[in-house]
Amino acid sequence: ALAVRCDVTDPDDLERLAAVTADRFGSVRLLVNNAGVDSTGRLWELSPERFERVLGVNVTGVFHGIRAFVPRMLADGGPAHIVNTASIGAVTTVPTQAAYCASKHAALAMTECLAIELAAEQAPITVAALLPGPVHTAIYESAASDGSAGAATRDRMEAFLRENGVTPEQAANTMFEGLAAGQFWIYTHPERADDLLRLRADRLTGHLTPTAP
Numbered sequence: 001a002l003a004v005r006c007d008v009t010d011p012d013d014l015e016r017l018a019a020v021t022a023d024r025f026g027s028v029r030l031l032v033n034n035a036g037v038d039s040t041g042r043l044w045e046l047s048p049e050r051f052e053r054v055l056g057v058n059v060t061g062v063f064h065g066i067r068a069f070v071p072r073m074l075a076d077g078g079p080a081h082i083v084n085t086a087s088i089g090a091v092t093t094v095p096t097q098a099a100y101c102a103s104k105h106a107a108l109a110m111t112e113c114l115a116i117e118l119a120a121e122q123a124p125i126t127v128a129a130l131l132p133g134p135v136h137t138a139i140y141e142s143a144a145s146d147g148s149a150g151a152a153t154r155d156r157m158e159a160f161l162r163e164n165g166v167t168p169e170q171a172a173n174t175m176f177e178g179l180a181a182g183q184f185w186i187y188t189h190p191e192r193a194d195d196l197l198r199l200r201a202d203r204l205t206g207h208l209t210p211t212a213p
């Protein structure tokens with residue numbers, strides 16, 4: 001293992017990470033763009049800085065990771081996997097979590113584009129989107145919030161993950177099983193995901209007005 005301090009919002013940090021990884025380990029066989037943050041609150045109450053931070057880490061951070069590592073992986077020419085961590089929030093829309101949902105929808109769209117682009121290059125690199133449901137991690141302990149609605153959501157989500165989340169180890173195992181099975185879509189909670197996907201498909205194809213999931 002090699003620990004490297006890295007802020008994913010800084011392209012130079014990712015470039016340095018990719019360079020020291022290549023120096024130390026040679027080829028990269030698995031790239032997981034996993035860093036992510038949430039900041040809760042009604043859209044009109046969110047501070048611009050917090051909105052930008054969520055987009056900066058969850059969207060631009062993934063872009064920086066792809067940009068630093070993929071050219072090296074292509075030049076290496078060996079088989080490899082890329083996993084971008086989106087969220088079940090990438091296929092639904094939740095009040096007071098608009099910044100997070102917007103960022104995860106964007107991360108998922110970017111991941112789909114990457115898969116298509118690499119397939120067009122006939123690169124031996126598979127791409128997967130990890131869409132976790134609740135996982136008991138520290139994400140809401142470090143989440144910011146704006147306004148009373150934002151604070152309530154952050155506290156509710158923290159308790160929800162503590163009481164209902166799978167462990168990070170379970171989520172990681174699900175990721176590896178999905179990769180081994182060659183899946184693009186990897187869900188920790190497939191039944192809940194199917195419900196939300198059906199709701200979304202119905203809304204889009206039926207031109208329905210958004211409602212809370």
Ligand SMILES: NC(=O)c1ccc[n+]([C@@H]2O[C@H](COP(=O)([O-])OP(=O)(O)OC[C@H]3O[C@@H](n4cnc5c(N)ncnc54)[C@H](O)[C@@H]3O)[C@@H](O)[C@H]2O)c1
Pocket residue numbers: 006007008009034035036037057085086087088089131132133134135136137138139140142161165
């Ligand atoms: N926990 C859940 O229920 C859940 C559900 C769906 C998706 N996710 C996603 O899973 C991923 C991991 O989150 P987690 O739940 O383990 O939360 P976490 O807070 O425990 O871990 C997130 C990690 O990202 C790192 N990070 C934050 N900003 C960074 C930056 N600018 N540069 C580098 N690293 C940074 C943090 O230091 C932390 O180690 C995130 O993308 C999150 O959106 C989590």
